[in-house]
Amino acid sequence: EFVEKKMAKSGGFNYREADVPEYQLPEILKNEAGEVVTAGDWPARRSELMELFREHVYGRRPDVPYEVRFDVVHEQKGIWDGAANAREVKVRILAGGSEYSYTLLVFVPILEGDKAAKPLPTIIHLNNRDFPDFEKAIAEPDDFWPVRMICEQGFVAAAVSTKQIDPDAKNRFDDGIRGFLAKASGQKPTPSSWGALSSWGWGVSRAIDYLLTMPEVDKTRIAMVGHSRGGKAALWAAAEDPRIAIAYSNNSGCGGAALSRRQFGETVDRITTSFPYWFCGRFRQYANQEAKLPVDQHQLVALVAPRAVYITSATEDLWADPHGEYLSLIEAAPAFELLGEESIVQPTMPAADKQRIVGKTGYHIRTGGHGLTPFDWQQFMQFVKAQ
Numbered sequence: 553e554f555v556e557k558k559m560a561k562s563g564g565f566n567y568r569e570a571d572v573p574e575y576q577l578p579e580i581l582k583n584e585a586g587e588v589v590t591a592g593d594w595p596a597r598r599s600e601l602m603e604l605f606r607e608h609v610y611g612r613r614p615d616v617p618y619e620v621r622f623d624v625v626h627e628q629k630g631i632w633d634g635a636a637n638a639r640e641v642k643v644r645i646l647a648g649g650s651e652y653s654y655t656l657l658v659f660v661p662i663l664e665g666d667k668a669a670k671p672l673p674t675i676i677h678l679n680n681r682d683f684p685d686f687e688k689a690i691a692e693p694d695d696f697w698p699v700r701m702i703c704e705q706g707f708v709a710a711a712v713s714t715k716q717i718d719p720d721a722k723n724r725f726d727d728g729i730r731g732f733l734a735k736a737s738g739q740k741p742t743p744s745s746w747g748a749l750s751s752w753g754w755g756v757s758r759a760i761d762y763l764l765t766m767p768e769v770d771k772t773r774i775a776m777v778g779h780s781r782g783g784k785a786a787l788w789a790a791a792e793d794p795r796i797a798i799a800y801s802n803n804s805g806c807g808g809a810a811l812s813r814r815q816f817g818e819t820v821d822r823i824t825t826s827f828p829y830w831f832c833g834r835f836r837q838y839a840n841q842e843a844k845l846p847v848d849q850h851q852l853v854a855l856v857a858p859r860a861v862y863i864t865s866a867t868e869d870l871w872a873d874p875h876g877e878y879l880s881l882i883e884a885a886p887a888f889e890l891l892g893e894e895s896i897v898q899p900t901m902p903a904a905d906k907q908r909i910v911g912k913t914g915y916h917i918r919t920g921g922h923g924l925t926p927f928d929w930q931q932f933m934q935f936v937k938a939q
């Protein structure tokens with residue numbers, strides 16, 4: 553019934569499984585020369601895939617010298633009746649004689665007894681909505697980033713804002729980190745220069761540079777969370793930065809977890825029309841030409857292996873293609889297997905609101921629409937604890 557309603561106002565977008573075109577996915581374990589790769593060949597195959605994603609989808613990050621500095625601008629100890637310490641850090645990027653900065657918020661739970669001395673798993677959220685300021689983050693409960701709940705579960709909770717790193721808007725290249733670094737390098741962007749999704753992930757990586765200096769942070773258990781456009785960025789950030797041990801891609805859809813070749817819901821044509829600045833310029837040439845893409849999104853999941861990946865969908869979020877999001881995860885299984893890890897391989901999706909975890913991968917499809925809810929956070933934290 554829901555599908556029928558969607559179809560009625562679909563505007564030409566496909567919401568029927570029966571209308572998914574036939575497609576063949578590019579292989580993970582066959583290199584560009586057509587040879588089957590072994591575990592020993594994986595680093596080379598992985599580099600090949602990274603280059604393809606850089607060249608054709610997310611773009612290449614600039615090769616320009618920069619320095620990063622951190623200023624603690626606010627600190628409040630013992631918030632929430634002594635449950636946590638809060639800190640606001642200014643992340644300062646220095647290049648070409650000038651500076652670009654954005655905010656990092658960090659909340660560290662105060663634990664007792666044995667737990668007090670141990671470094672904690674840390675969850676950094678790439679927030680693509682209204683990013684709270686320091687006072688508001690402490691004072692007001694927020695379902696999108698439930699920072700108190702995250703701390704109560706024993707995690708360090710950190711967050712940065714997409715928009716502060718690079719404006720989430722057309723024609724504002726000069727105002728973000730991409731414009732800043734382009735200016736510093738003196739080079740003009742090319743069709744394979746990075747898009748905003750990649751720059752947001754880079755901004756998270758600089759925040760991780762800071763988190764790694766904190767004794768409270770367990771360096772081997774840094775997780776990154778992103779919703780929707782943030783979920784697309786989370787998978788690519790984890791591909792680019794191996795310090796991200798766990799990637800959580802929530803309702804990420806086209807250009808995220810969903811397979812592009814399915815053309816279900818949002819398509820390459822549509823996304824590169826509405827949000828061209830998210831990707832490198834070259835991605836646009838695959839609009840209505842998905843079969844020609846040298847990669848598909850299951851290979852993006854494979855790039856995170858053998859690290860952990862958690863993917864979610866929502867039953868009414870057909871725009872993001874729930875089935876295509878699930879398929880990416882199971883189609884990435886050969887990479888996990890090659891690297892000696894277990895992952896989800898069941899072809900049928902789990903029932904709504906029932907989490908599935910196998911080894912390094914996890915998945916759930918929540919009842920309802922597009923969104924990142926406390927339920928989603930709870931499920932994800934279960935997954936992190938299982939890692």
Ligand code: GCU
Pocket residue numbers: 779780781782803804805806818823826871
């Ligand atoms: C739009 C866009 C999606 C994206 C979403 C979001 O709907 O088409 O690709 O995931 O915004 O970020 O909320």
